[in-house]
Amino acid sequence: MSKALAGYLLGGGFVLAVTIYGAMISNTLLKQDQELTFKTPMREFTDLLNEKLAYNVFALRSTVQFFRSSETVDKYEYDSFVRLVMEQSQNIAVMAYFKFHKIYPRSFGEGDLVPVYWSRFDESKGMFAEVVLPLVMDNLRQNISRIPGDAVATNIFTIGNDGKYYSFVLQRIGRDNGFLGILVDVSYALEQILNNRIAQNYALFETDTIPPRKAFSSADYIESQHNYMRNASFDDSLFFFDRQWQLYSYQKTPPQKILMYAAIPITGFFLGILLVYFVWFAIRLKVINHEKETALSHLHFAQEKIIEAEKLSAMGLVVAGVAHEVNTPLGISITSLSHLEEMVDELRKDFEQGKLDSDSFADFLSSITELAELSLNNIRKASDLVSKFKKIDVLNNGFTQELEPVNIAGVLEAFVERFYCEHPDSIVKFNINVDASLTVVTYPAAILEIFSYLASNAVAHAFDYEQQHCEIAIDYPLPGTAHRFQFKDNGTQFDKSLLHRVLDPFFTTKRGAGYAGLGLSVVYNLVTNKLHSDIQIEHDEGFCVAFDLKDLQ
Known part of the structure; x- marks a missing residue:
């Protein structure tokens, strides 16, 4: 009992x-x-x-x-x-x-x-x-x-x-x-x-x-x-x-x-504890998995909305960049023309009152010449900036030629020759390691534009004024790869902390020197949209750009 x-x-x-x-x-x-x-x-x-x-x-x-x-x-x-x-x-x-x-x-x-x-x-x-x-x-x-x-x-x-x-x-x-x-x-x-x-x-x-x-x-x-x-x-x-x-x-x-x-x-x-626990656990496992899938779906929805908000924010940055670059030359032109208008009014008043003499008229001609030249130079500068801005849209920028077989070594040889013609006093040396027998079906104009922008970027931002040994190394294909193209300089002026921003439109470290910050952004658009590749930016004893250059046929 x-x-x-x-x-x-x-x-x-x-x-x-x-x-x-x-x-x-x-x-x-x-x-x-x-x-x-x-x-x-x-x-x-x-x-x-x-x-x-x-x-x-x-x-x-x-x-x-x-x-x-x-x-x-x-x-x-x-x-x-x-x-x-x-x-x-x-x-x-x-x-x-x-x-x-x-x-x-x-x-x-x-x-x-x-x-x-x-x-x-x-x-x-x-x-x-x-x-x-x-x-x-x-x-x-x-x-x-x-x-x-x-x-x-x-x-x-x-x-x-x-x-x-x-x-x-x-x-x-x-x-x-x-x-x-x-x-x-x-x-x-x-x-x-x-x-x-x-x-x-x-x-x-x-x-x-x-x-x-x-x-x-x-x-x-x-x-x-x-x-x-x-x-x-x-x-x-x-x-x-x-x-x-x-x-x-x-x-x-x-x-x-x-x-x-x-x-x-x-x-x-x-x-009973055992039977109920295992049955309940199996059911609950199925319910939890369903709830996780639902939550994941909601999370994807939220991520899409966040991406849309980031696109709107990027649009605001582009608008601010255009306004910042164009506003200065246009402002100077408007100020010059306003001053010119005031001088014309004063000249008219002196003429109507009979006070106009040869000295006043000579001063007027001298001043109007300077103001007209200042206005014209700044309007041309604004026009050049607008032309640079158009190059961001690489899908509609004039590369209308069809795909054709391109010998990369020949394109590089033409590029180097053109570079030295444009920079006859340059001390930059090119170290080119390219297989002369390789031919790639691609867009030659796009390839030439990429080379030009990368070289101009290196000359402007990578090399210090006092640097004596300036070298640009170009490898294709990169050892150990089949289609990897690499462009690398030995410049010492680039700040590694800015590496994550170099592809942003309008980003430049020398804005006051006349640079609009569009070079690497155009390179990125050409590589991704025209060559259908992914671009890789690194900095290890120099600035390095790498991407896959292969047949597009």
């Missing part, structure tokens, strides 16, 4: 331990399931949302820079530039250029802002001026003292009963250049990313008030931040100009899933 009681107690204790253990496993798996199927995707969604909101900063700053880089901007120029910006960011509902109705207000906040130019996808200017402006002007007047340095965003508001939520951002262009404002459809950005099966219930709170104000909610049953803090399964911060918002989301666990996890300890109690 005592043995039976001990057996019952031991069995009961074992079953109880299995049940408790099963309950603990069920709770842990439920949390892991929530982390895998909800929290991790939500973090990716909020990162994408912050990326999308950050592009509004880029759009506003690039348009402000557009105004600042020009003395005057007419309606056509404004519409053309803003149309490009708004096509990339569809959550910008309105972009407008404002000025005070008083020309020189004594302090910020005097007078009302009047829209001069505006752009939007639909509706009329009257709707914008009569409905949107009154909603945001009171808030802007309270923050107008902050506008000279930074952009200022309003609280989130609605317009009519369209069910959309907006925030208006205003930034001063300059003391006399007015303001630039954008009306951002916040609900569009949220719905575009968060309207999915995972993020069904979410709300956005503005945290600059105490208590925080609920600005937007996808669920009607949520009434306050307290309920969100108590029930929310996930929360994260969103950043919009000078505002910080808090995003809360609640995962509503289906009853079927709750019952599924509760079945683990119940099944363990009735069927």
Whole structure:
């Protein structure tokens, strides 16, 4: 009897331990399931949302820079530039250029802002001026003292009963250049990313008030931040100009899933620890693999969005590079021509008043000759820069010839001969190790352009002025390979820390010396797009460029 009681107690204790253990496993798996199927995707969604909101900063700053880089901007120029910006960011509902109705207000906040130019996808200017402006002007007047340095965003508001939520951002262009404002459809950005099966219930709170104000909610049953803090399964911060918002989301666990996890300890109690554990483990392994595949799919989706954002950022860098290179010569030309215009006006006045004499006219001729020469030189410089910029598009830059057999040794011989003709005083020596019998079906013009750009880059950036032994080694095929081409110099001037940027368009270490930073970028495009190869950049006792040069037939 005592043995039976001990057996019952031991069995009961074992079953109880299995049940408790099963309950603990069920709770842990439920949390892991929530982390895998909800929290991790939500973090990716909020990162994408912050990326999308950050592009509004880029759009506003690039348009402000557009105004600042020009003395005057007419309606056509404004519409053309803003149309490009708004096509990339569809959550910008309105972009407008404002000025005070008083020309020189004594302090910020005097007078009302009047829209001069505006752009939007639909509706009329009257709707914008009569409905949107009154909603945001009171808030802007309270923050107008902050506008000279930074952009200022309003609280989130609605317009009519369209069910959309907006925030208006205003930034001063300059003391006399007015303001630039954008009306951002916040609900569009949220719905575009968060309207999915995972993020069904979410709300956005503005945290600059105490208590925080609920600005937007996808669920009607949520009434306050307290309920969100108590029930929310996930929360994260969103950043919009000078505002910080808090995003809360609640995962509503289906009853079927709750019952599924509760079945683990119940099944363990009735069927026994060993049988239930192995059966449950096999089932759970299949479920976890499915959840991992789903999470991986969401991760790929997020990566594609991040790549799109990086492409937009790269476009902004190219625009900034073009503006930086072309702005200086054009600015000098505009200044010279403006001064020339003033001199002509003065000469006309002297002529009309009978004060014009031979000395004044001679001075005028001397000055106008210098100004015309200065303007013409800078306009030619700007034209040369634009011609260099066109070479970035190597797919449409004139290489229209068809594939043909090319003897690499012969092309190199012609290249070296041309190099010394263009640089008769050069001390650079070429050490060429090329199999003279090799013939490759490729584009000879592209090959010659690659050699020219690599040699020009080495002369300009690799060799120090005091370096006596300057050598460029060209090997094809590289020993131990079948089609590897290598171009290497022994220059000592290159900084290894800049190796990761040498292929970027407009990157140069000698911008003040007249270099636009396009050489290696053109080489990269030629190798990848015309020769269909991958380029490798290294620096080991000199700058080295290598790629596969093989038949394209």
